[in-house]
Amino acid sequence: MTLRPCHPFAFCFLLLFAVFAGVFPLEVAGALPRAATASSQNVNLNEVFLQWKLTRVALAPSVTQWKNQWISVDVEPNKSYLIINNTRVFTGLPVRLGKGGANFLSRLDFDNALLPIIAPRNTRDAPARRVYHVLIDPGHGGTDLGRINKTGMSEKMLNLDVARRLKFILERKKIKVTLTRETDVTIPLEKRAAMAKKIGADLFISIHFNAAENAAEASGIETFVLPPRGQRSTNDTSRDTRTLYTRYNGHLNNQWNVLLGYHVHAALTGRLKATDRGLRRARFHVLRENTCPAVLVECGFLSNQTEARLINQALHREKIAQGLADGIVRYQTIVGKLAAPARKI
Ligand SMILES: [Zn+2]
Incomplete structure (x- = not known):
């Protein structure tokens, strides 16, 4: 710095x-x-x-x-x-x-x-990168169901639904959008992260829903970005330090990851008036291996009856997509002002 x-x-x-x-x-x-x-x-x-x-x-x-x-x-x-x-x-x-x-x-x-x-x-560790092309990653899919609650709601389908809605909103704002999966298919994590580099995405957002096995009352939004080297993941209480100082692709964008995560998290919790469970840190594969700024959002708890009922409504999922889009556009505006002059297209 x-x-x-x-x-x-x-x-x-x-x-x-x-x-x-x-x-x-x-x-x-x-x-x-x-x-x-x-x-x-x-x-x-x-x-x-x-x-x-x-x-x-x-x-x-x-x-x-x-x-x-x-x-x-x-x-x-x-x-x-x-x-x-x-x-x-x-x-x-x-x-x-x-x-x-x-x-x-x-x-x-x-x-x-x-x-x-x-x-x-x-805090320019790496140059600011304008946002032209967003890669949306609907978590899980195919044989990987993700979270499932007692009423049979499956995370993989909800993730895809929100991803499609977000794509529609961003495209209306003239942002190019690609999805890591358009349908209910299995895609390995390595492919999802590699896809951002392959297509030249400027921003990666992974969409998930949460569940807490032993805390039915848990609700709200959690957003994750990669911790810097030397910092534990937010929920890590182990003494395992093997990967604490490992250098990942995601570390190239430490500051942009945080700025992106902050605005997505703030916009989504604000739009939903949901419980703010914080901008957190985790060494998830898609955050470790991405070469563009990356964020993973847990958009609510399927294990919480009240929240699950809301998530089951299309109107609520549209609100989630709107909140995510708000955050991406806020981030886009800031980095747009900080970046070097626009590239010629
Ligand atoms: Zn998930």
Whole structure:
């Protein structure tokens, strides 16, 4: 990551541009956190947020909100997540409470969870890639049924239904769309990830539905992107470190994966008014091996009676597709402004 000092005039220009263009509602223009970092391992969030001229508000005895007119970040010590503009983003390590009430975030989380979302122009590990062509991956299919609930609803068919709806919406927005499967057929995971490279897709989105065997009350949306090297997957409590530092294709797009995942997750939970189960991390095959920005969305729980009844309705699945499309278009707009001039077609 390159942190570039910002000239005061450049700062004003960026600020005005952001306001008038309305393009970066989440972006903090201006001072970058070079001086505010306490060490290479941890970042003092209080110092960074003060540099960014965010205002501090106590939401609860242990929860602090930092905000300006565009963004808010809720921070709570010992929790492994931040709430960024009312959307939960999981971190690899918990926020730590330091001397004088300062909150510290690991450098890995700062660079890979916070900065790409609120200041994407400053986190260019890889060039921004405009979105012309989206590969939608309806999870499972054929002999792989995916989740099935007590009433016989099968995930593979629901995934395909939402994928078709999403394709229709994106095509109306002049985005080229390909599906990894158009029908109920078995496709190996390796083929799904490889297809994005083969067809030159700019974005990969895998659609799934969830189920919790021992928690019938579990409901809501979970969205997954690849964790950076050295960071455990969100639900991984094992001591297995064999793949922790393995370098995957997906790591080429660390920052774009997170930006994409954040906007898809925020748009979908917002559209459905569903429980926000957070932007999470997992080393799923399709996230590890994709060479373009990739996200996997669990669009609701088939094991929850109330949610399953909703998912069974075409109108609700249309809403899901709309939410996913909203997130993709938000992401498309941001990277479109950050990318090099458009290629000639
Ligand atoms: Zn699935």
